[in-house]
Amino acid sequence: MYTYCPSWALNWDYRKKGIMDEIQHYAADIINLQEVEMEQFYNFFMPQLKAHGYYGIYSPKSRAKHMAESERKFVDETVRVAAPPDAPFACQPVLVCTAHLHWDPEYCDVKLIQTMMLSNELKSILEESVQTLRANNVNITDPSNIQLVLCGDFNSLPDSGVIEFLGTGKVSQDHQDFKAFSYKACLEKVLSCDKPNEFTHSFKLASAYNDEIMPFTNYTFDFKGIIDYIFYAKNTMTPLGLLGPISQDWISQNKVIGCPHPHVYSDHFPLLVELEMVPTISGPMNGIIRYTGSNWRRFTKRT
Numbered sequence: 399m400y401t402y403c404p405s406w407a408l409n410w411d412y413r414k415k416g417i418m419d420e421i422q423h424y425a426a427d428i429i430n431l432q433e434v435e436m437e438q439f440y441n442f443f444m445p446q447l448k449a450h451g452y453y454g455i456y457s458p459k460s461r462a463k464h465m466a467e468s469e470r471k472f473v474d475e476t477v478r479v480a481a482p483p484d485a486p487f488a489c490q491p492v493l494v495c496t497a498h499l500h501w502d503p504e505y506c507d508v509k510l511i512q513t514m515m516l517s518n519e520l521k522s523i524l525e526e527s528v529q530t531l532r533a534n535n536v537n538i539t540d541p542s543n544i545q546l547v548l549c550g551d552f553n554s555l556p557d558s559g560v561i562e563f564l565g566t567g568k569v570s571q572d573h574q575d576f577k578a579f580s581y582k583a584c585l586e587k588v589l590s591c592d593k594p595n596e597f598t599h600s601f602k603l604a605s606a607y608n609d610e611i612m613p614f615t616n617y618t619f620d621f622k623g624i625i626d627y628i629f630y631a632k633n634t635m636t637p638l639g640l641l642g643p644i645s646q647d648w649i650s651q652n653k654v655i656g657c658p659h660p661h662v663y664s665d666h667f668p669l670l671v672e673l674e675m676v677p678t679i680s681g682p683m684n685g686i687i688r689y690t691g692s693n694w695r696r697f698t699k700r701t
């Protein structure tokens with residue numbers, strides 16, 4: 399698949415060390431990984447990250463049930479949703495979600511529906527979390543008081559229905575990504591339809607990255623484009639800084655036609671954002687809160 403990369407640089411033992419070195423270098427507060435095999439997570443990533451103060455949750459595909467139901471939420475086997483982690487109840491609650499949508503460009507309708515199902519599940523998680531927080535004497539009345547960070551490999555370009563839905567909060571029921579299939583009656587049963595002929599969600603999200611900042615997040619010989627994203631609650635969060643792209647001059651000088659590469663360990667580039675948060679609930683906290691999160695994806699051949 400990656401014939402342009404030397405075999406020694408494709409070796410997973412080589413690449414995983416490089417990926418771990420980068421993760422530790424960026425030192426994000428929250429790290430999201432996609433397509434990590436269970437054995438690699440528990441035997442390599444988790445021990446090393448735990449030594450640096452991280453706590454990790456592994457969410458396998460639905461056919462591999464190795465985790466308590468109370469610790470995970472599934473939309474389907476390619477979308478992962480994690481509820482807010484346990485934390486002192488005086489802190490600002492934050493829901494962090496990572497997702498990995500279907501890969502095939504021909505199935506844009508599937509990806510759009512997956513995203514809608516994801517938004518519906520997030521809504522349910524937030525509503526349940528409010529009840530849990532209130533039961534622990536946290537002064538919170540509205541799900542919007544829980545700040546949301548949504549990131550992952552959406553396998554969708556910036557002009558897709560998926561990104562339109564997430565970024566604008568709506569998408570036409572006749573959007574071209576639905577193709578010629580009639581999903582309207584089915585989706586209306588589970589989704590918000592605040593306006594005629596539109597599917598909507600209530601989250602006010604913005605993408606931390608755009609094509610002016612990062613011209614591509616996936617860089618292979620056959621494809622170069624933006625398909626990975628970090629979305630944040632735009633009314634209460636402000637990006638303070640971002641990790642930029644690899645220098646185009648470096649790519650040209652080293653004749654990099656695709657990744658992985660001996661010095662670039664994945665075909666997807668890491669995304670990193672530092673966010674400033676305005677507290678949305680009353681409590682013994684003042685000023686601003688800063689969160690540094692990264693979105694990582696690494697690819698390994700499945701056996």
